Amino acid sequence: xxxxxxxxxxxxxxxxxxxxxxxxxxxxxxxxxxxxxxxxxxxxxxxxxxxxxxxxxxxxxxxxxxxxxxxxxxxxxxxxxxxxxxxxxxxxxxxxxxxxxxxxxxxxxxxxxxxxxxxxxxxxxxxxxxxxxxxxxxxxxxxxxxxxxxxxxxxxxxxxxxxxxxxxxxxxxxxxxxxxxxxxxxxxxxxxxxxxxxxxxxxxxxxxxxxxxxxxxxxxxxxxxxxxxxxxxxxxxxxxxxxxxxxxx
Amino acid sequence: xxxxxxxxxxxxxxxxxxxxxxxxxxxxxxxxxxxxxxxxxxxxxxxxxxxxxxxxxxxxxxxxxxxxxxxxxxxxxxxxxxxxxxxxxxxxxxxxxxxxxxxxxxxxxxxxxxxxxxxxxxxxxxxxxxxxxxxxxxxxxxxxxxxxxxxxxxxxxxxxxxxxxxxxxxxxxxxxxxxxxxxxxxxxxxxxxxxxxxxxxxxxxxxxxxxxxxxxxxxxxxxxxxxxxxxxxxxxxxxxxxxxxxxxxxxxxxxxxxxxxxxxxxxxxxxxxxxxxxxxxxxxxxxxxxxxxxxxxxxxxxxxxxxxxxxxxxxxxxxxxxxxxxxxxxxxxxxxxxxxxxxxxxxxxxxxxxxxxxxxxxxxxxxxxxxxxxxxxxxxxxxxxxxxxxxxxxxxxxxxxxxxx
Numbered sequence: 001x002x003x004x005x006x007x008x009x010x011x012x013x014x015x016x017x018x019x020x021x022x023x024x025x026x027x028x029x030x031x032x033x034x035x036x037x038x039x040x041x042x043x044x045x046x047x048x049x050x051x052x053x054x055x056x057x058x059x060x061x062x063x064x065x066x067x068x069x070x071x072x073x074x075x076x077x078x079x080x081x082x083x084x085x086x087x088x089x090x091x092x093x094x095x096x097x098x099x100x101x102x103x104x105x106x107x108x109x110x111x112x113x114x115x116x117x118x119x120x121x122x123x124x125x126x127x128x129x130x131x132x133x134x135x136x137x138x139x140x141x142x143x144x145x146x147x148x149x150x151x152x153x154x155x156x157x158x159x160x161x162x163x164x165x166x167x168x169x170x171x172x173x174x175x176x177x178x179x180x181x182x183x184x185x186x187x188x189x190x191x192x193x194x195x196x197x198x199x200x201x202x203x204x205x206x207x208x209x210x211x212x213x214x215x216x217x218x219x220x221x222x223x224x225x226x227x228x229x230x231x232x233x234x235x236x237x238x239x240x241x242x243x244x245x246x247x248x249x
Numbered sequence: 250x251x252x253x254x255x256x257x258x259x260x261x262x263x264x265x266x267x268x269x270x271x272x273x274x275x276x277x278x279x280x281x282x283x284x285x286x287x288x289x290x291x292x293x294x295x296x297x298x299x300x301x302x303x304x305x306x307x308x309x310x311x312x313x314x315x316x317x318x319x320x321x322x323x324x325x326x327x328x329x330x331x332x333x334x335x336x337x338x339x340x341x342x343x344x345x346x347x348x349x350x351x352x353x354x355x356x357x358x359x360x361x362x363x364x365x366x367x368x369x370x371x372x373x374x375x376x377x378x379x380x381x382x383x384x385x386x387x388x389x390x391x392x393x394x395x396x397x398x399x400x401x402x403x404x405x406x407x408x409x410x411x412x413x414x415x416x417x418x419x420x421x422x423x424x425x426x427x428x429x430x431x432x433x434x435x436x437x438x439x440x441x442x443x444x445x446x447x448x449x450x451x452x453x454x455x456x457x458x459x460x461x462x463x464x465x466x467x468x469x470x471x472x473x474x475x476x477x478x479x480x481x482x483x484x485x486x487x488x489x490x491x492x493x494x495x496x497x498x499x500x501x502x503x504x505x506x507x508x509x510x511x512x513x514x515x516x517x518x519x520x521x522x523x524x525x526x527x528x529x530x531x532x533x534x535x536x537x538x539x540x541x542x543x544x545x546x547x548x549x550x551x552x553x554x555x556x557x558x559x560x561x562x563x564x565x566x567x568x569x570x571x572x573x574x575x576x577x578x579x580x581x582x583x584x585x586x587x588x589x590x591x592x593x594x595x596x597x598x599x600x601x602x603x604x605x606x607x608x609x610x611x612x613x614x615x616x617x618x619x620x621x622x623x624x625x626x627x628x629x630x631x632x633x634x635x636x637x638x639x640x641x642x643x644x645x646x647x648x649x650x651x652x653x654x
Contacts, residue, residue, distance in 0.1 A: 053648050056567065058566075058567060058647050058648050058651075059648060078571070078572065079571040079572070079573065082566065082569050082570060082571040082572075082574075083569060083571070085567060085568065085569045086568060086569020086570075087569070091567050091568060093564075093651070097560060097561075097563075097564040097651070099265075099561060099564075100265065101265040102261065102265065106261065110565070110568060111568040111569055113254050113257070113258060114565075114568065114569040114570050114571075114574060115569070116251055116254075159568070163568075163569075
């Protein structure tokens with residue numbers, strides 16, 4: 001029995017730029033069920049970023065409804081939104097956004113610091129567990145400057161996992177990485193999705209990356225142009241195995 | 250978010266930039282240390298003045314002749330001759346006074362063989378030694394009997410000994426001459442050193458007042474009357490009692506002004522204390538200004554820090570920090586800086602106060618109140634100057650903060 005994680009109905013978002021009204025989203029409806037791996041695609045100006053901000057509860061829709069895991073986001077205050085982000089969403093950013101000069105473990109612990117129900121020992125335990133899940137158990141004490149780009153992004157994914165969110169929201173998470181590392185990250189994402197049943201919403205403009213997901217939503221000019229399940233989902237692991245090993249000489 | 254987490258987050262953030270945190274702290278450290286050291290020096294000098302005056306006898310009361318209106322012309326007090334034996338007799342009945350001594354002085358040349366030294370001879374009663382807290386190093390004091398017989402005996406101060414007996418002989422029993430009158434030395438005064446005004450208190454001869462009156466000055470008047478109140482608390486009562494007795498003795502009518510002045514050491518202590526109190530206030534104000542400058546330093550750095558860490562703020566907000574959490578984090582950073590600076594400043598202030606005492610031998614007193622006060626001011630400085638930058642951080646829009654370059 002699947003559960004609706006995202007439920008978006010006739011969602012519109014308008015911005016007031018001086019006297020002009022910019023309509024970034026012009027009525028979007030879709031649902032995402034638990035365990036789906038959705039990519040949202042679109043060229044720049046398609047409303048992709050606006051949608052992402054709303055999905056991430058950083059912004060609220062002007063018109064329309066957004067239910068995240070059954071919670072009506074529109075009714076929440078600024079502080080309640082912060083708490084919702086803390087409990088239900090795991091963010092992965094293009095630029096990793098790790099705290100400099102801070103160990104991987106402490107970076108991963110960060111979201112739990114804002115959750116008063118979690119004790120110091122539990123916080124540490126969960127952070128170590130999350131880093132194990134992204135295969136960085138050996139690098140707990142490394143600071144971001146001591147890690148490669150791919151490793152930094154894996155720390156960021158661990159940070160997104162640590163609060164056990166209902167959805168991982170990735171914003172161009174492979175945008176700063178070379179193709180081999182991108183595939184590694186996608187392989188990790190697929191693993192989290194298939195083995196741990198994590199719901200993933202992945203925003204990208206690369207069709208190559210989108211082919212690893214189970215469903216693609218194509219945005220154009222503030223509307224959904226195409227919403228299709230991915231019939232032949234590629235396995236990132238296999239693609240990775242197929243790459244020539246001589247890449248790193 | 251609980252307090253422990255908050256302190257932890259703020260501490261980690263400061264730790265990422267140790268040197269900057271320390272330099273920001275430096276303003277507070279210097280401010281607090283200077284407040285404590287300055288107040289300690291001020292308090293120390295105040296206390297030492299007080300002690301010095303107490304050693305002169307803090308319950309001492311002095312009566313001086315003073316100017317009185319005489320046919321419309323005021324005449325200087327010192328040329329007035331109003332204090333006589335009649336006043337002494339009357340004052341002996343006063344209940345708040347335990348000791349009483351007239352005083353009369355004469356300047357002249359003290360001669361011992363070929364050596365001579367210009368000094369002052371003071372004629373007093375045997376009570377005088379107690380009133381002024383003087384004591385003898387050797388020999389004996391003169392008695393009431395010596396006063397009655399106008400005996401030619403004297404007590405000698407150290408400075409006079411040094412000049413008349415330079416070879417270290419024992420002056421007791423020796424006879425010296427003062428203005429041609431021979432005096433036998435019967436006692437040596439303990440050295441008192443200089444008084445608060447730099448006067449040498451050991452350059453003196455002390456003899457029975459009758460001897461000076463009759464044998465040297467040929468006068469019936471006294472220049473001063475010294476008295477001791479029973480204790481410091483009844484000094485005021487003693488003053489009014491003495492004033493009334495002297496007015497009666499001088500037969501002054503109600504409409505007439507006093508032809509004498511009664512002074513207490515308390516007045517002197519108050520005058521000097523208020524002078525050095527003013528000094529303390531001045532020093533404290535200067536030190537307080539440096540504390541404010543330290544606070545502005547904190548504010549400046551916190552603003553820079555908020556701008557520089559905009560992305561971090563955006564990230565923290567996106568993973569669930571509320572505006573309040575961000576605000577408290579930056580406020581806590583400012584408070585940590587100011588309180589840590591305060592603690593270091595207090596230690597530095599105490600150490601440097603002791604160093605001043607040790608090297609310059611200035612008396613210093615580190616008062617608890619100055620430590621408490623500067624510490625409280627520190628915490629308030631942190632909150633006050635940290636508030637606006639923290640509020641700026643809390644009001645950032647997470648979407649824009651995340652994109653900030």
